[in-house]
Every structure is written in structure tokens, then in C-alpha cells.
Amino acid sequence: MGRLSAKSRVYKDTTAQQLRSFHETARLGSFSAAAKSLGLANPTVWQQVRALELDFGESLLEPRGRGCRLTEAGRLLADMIGPLVSGAATLKRRFHEARAQLAPRLVLAASPRILAEDLPECAAEFRRVQPDVQLALKELWDDQILAAVESGEADVGLLHDRGPDLVRLHPWIEFQPVYEVDITLVTPIDHPLALRRSIRPADLGEYPLLNGLRGLPDLSVTAVLDKAGVSLTEPKLVEAIFTTTVCQYVRMGFGIGLIFSSSLSAPHPGLHHRVMNRHFGGTVVYQVRRKGAPPFQSVIAFMDVVRDQLKRTSKKP
Incomplete structure (x- = not known):
């Protein structure tokens, strides 16, 4: 999108509110969402962004569907003002903490x-x-x-x-990244997989895997399973998300499960645990x-x- 005519510039000074309105509109992808976030009327946000465009002499946003998206110039400005707007949003609280007026x-x-x-x-x-x-x-x-x-x-x-x-x-x-956790396979103690000396991800496809997609948020884990032909999307009797749920139904014989376990995780009674990092590489908490x-x-x-x-x-x- 091209430059705006210098003759059309009517705002001499960029204001903090103009930057906030532009930042929120760029972040949320629409003027209405930005207005709701800022507690302002839609026309007010639009006028502030328009004033910023006139001040900089560049089109910063362009229509996209029912919302808008950044132009090349808009993306450059958004990257430059991001730290400024984020810092300003917490300025008051930092001030009070520094003054020890608030705990x-x-x-x-x-x-x-x-x-x-x-x-x-x-x-x-x-x-x-x-x-x-x-x-x-x-x-x-x-x-x-x-x-x-x-x-x-x-x-x-x-x-x-x-x-x-x-x-x-x-x-x-x-x-x-902050710390790593293990990818652990849990099965009943007498399960055939528990008795094997080694297993591969493809071996998991022989038994009902109780994990739902949302229970394995690390995409690298689902990618390994998908490559091994183990589907998480096929309909199943149990699609568990939480570790306690997975372990409870594994204990009852409904199938096998993958869980994340940290150095603080206690073993789950009555289950066989096998760390699968060799195949899945562990996972990182960010x-x-x-x-x-x-x-x-x-x-x-x-x-x-x-x-x-x-x-x-x-x-x-």
C-alpha cells in the first residue's frame, strides 16, 4: 500500500493512544475487537489509527475479510512499537511496586x-x-x-x-524454554507391551490409545505417532486429556496411554511406566x-x- 499525501496530514504529534489503538487492531485483526479490548467506540479506534497513518504518511492496515491485516509498513511499525506499548501497559504497576505502595x-x-x-x-x-x-x-x-x-x-x-x-x-x-519433561507410556503391569524389552511408536497402534488430541499438546509427539501410523483422530471408546483420567482407564484395562512426567511426578500405582524419550525426544515446557x-x-x-x-x-x- 502506497504512501499517503503529505498534504493530508493533520496530526503533528503521535499520541500514546494512537499507538495503542494501532497495536491492538494489528494484534486482534479488526477495529471492533480492538475497540472492545480498549473499552472504546469503533469509530474512535478507526480515527486514531487513521491519524497515525496520516502522521507517518503510510497505509498501515488493509482490509481482509471482515477485519484487517498489516501492510508491509504496518508490520515494520508494529515490530518497532511492540515493546513500547507492552512496557507502557505495565508502567503504573511497576511504579507502585517500585514505591512499595503495593505488595x-x-x-x-x-x-x-x-x-x-x-x-x-x-x-x-x-x-x-x-x-x-x-x-x-x-x-x-x-x-x-x-x-x-x-x-x-x-x-x-x-x-x-x-x-x-x-x-x-x-x-x-x-x-x-524452562524445563523438560519425559514422554512416558503407561500400561497395566501384565500388559504385553510391559513385558517387551523394547518397543517402537508403531507398536502402540496394536492397542487402544486413550489419549485425545488435546491431551498431547506437543506437536512433535503427535507427528511421531502420525508417522508411525498411530491415529489420534479415529473414534474410540475413551479419549482422555488429563493424566489422572488416562491412568484410571489404563488401570481398568481400557487401553494404553502416553503421559508427560516431570522429575516431580510420582509413579502411578498398579501401572507399568516406560519412558519413550528415545523415540519422542521428550518435550519442553515454555x-x-x-x-x-x-x-x-x-x-x-x-x-x-x-x-x-x-x-x-x-x-x-
Whole structure:
């Protein structure tokens, strides 16, 4: 999209609100969604973005379906102002924390498995070493975690997958590896797979696999299964998501299951556990934060506790 005529420029100074309106419109893909996020009227957001275009002399957004998308110039500007807008969104809170007028607070969003299995001991240790920090833990699905971090509802998130689609769809988010977990096959103790000396991913296709697609959020795991001819999409009697659900139905003889297990995970009674990292490569848990916004000290302290508590232990495949 071309340059706008210099004669049409009527705004001499770029305002913070114009940048916020442009940032939200670019992030959400429509003026109406940006208006809802900012608590403004649609025409107000459109006028602010239009004023920014006139000020810079460039078309920054172009129509796409019912919404809009960034032009080449818009993408350049969005990358440049992302850290500025993200930093401004947390400025007031940082000011109050610095003045010690409010107790430091940490809001962390995590997927159900991570919150239930990996974080309890970490949260307890963090409260012991950082008693002044108000810790709030939110249990959310991956897409909800990303939305909460982008909007500022959560300071940081923890999730399993950082596939190329997530990185592309969330350019305002920074993904950083924190710790690894094992991919573990659970079967009844007397199951034929438990009695084999070694097994391959293709061997799992001989028995009902109880995992639903959402229960294996790491795309590399599903890719290995797909290559081995093990389908997660075919109709089945049980399609479980949570580790406890998978293990309960495996124990009852409904099939076999794959679970993620960290160094803090306790063995599940009555089941045979086999680490499958040799074939699946393990999986990584990522920290997600807004790009350009320096982490709060409470975030740094919590992640230090997580890394210390969840140091990878050597488990024989």
C-alpha cells in the first residue's frame, strides 16, 4: 500500500493512544475487537489509527475479510512499537511496586497438567522464599494462556507447545524454554507391551490409545505417532486429556496411554511406566511473556524456583 499525501496530514504529534489503538487492531485483526479490548467506540479506534497513518504518511492496515491485516509498513511499525506499548501497559504497576505502595504480585497462567503435576511443590517453595509476593495461579488452556499474557491479565504463562503456527499467530509473545519433561507410556503391569524389552511408536497402534488430541499438546509427539501410523483422530471408546483420567482407564484395562512426567511426578500405582524419550525426544515446557516488556522480579524469582525444582533427572528409556 502506497504512501499517503503529505498534504493530508493533520496530526503533528503521535499520541500514546494512537499507538495503542494501532497495536491492538494489528494484534486482534479488526477495529471492533480492538475497540472492545480498549473499552472504546469503533469509530474512535478507526480515527486514531487513521491519524497515525496520516502522521507517518503510510497505509498501515488493509482490509481482509471482515477485519484487517498489516501492510508491509504496518508490520515494520508494529515490530518497532511492540515493546513500547507492552512496557507502557505495565508502567503504573511497576511504579507502585517500585514505591512499595503495593505488595509485589505475580499472576501465572498454566495448562491443567502443568499446574496439577509440576507446579504444586514449586508454588509452595516460592511462597516460602518469597512470602511478600502475592501469588495467583490460573488454570487455562494454551490458547487462553496466550490471550491472558497478551492482554496483561497474566504476567507469565507456562505451556508445552511452541509450534510454528503459535509463533506466527502470536508475534507479540516471546517463547523461552524452562524445563523438560519425559514422554512416558503407561500400561497395566501384565500388559504385553510391559513385558517387551523394547518397543517402537508403531507398536502402540496394536492397542487402544486413550489419549485425545488435546491431551498431547506437543506437536512433535503427535507427528511421531502420525508417522508411525498411530491415529489420534479415529473414534474410540475413551479419549482422555488429563493424566489422572488416562491412568484410571489404563488401570481398568481400557487401553494404553502416553503421559508427560516431570522429575516431580510420582509413579502411578498398579501401572507399568516406560519412558519413550528415545523415540519422542521428550518435550519442553515454555515460558511465555509479552515481547519487549522486562520481566517483573517476581517472575524471575518464580522461574528460578521452577528450574531448581524441576531439574531434569536421568531416567532410563
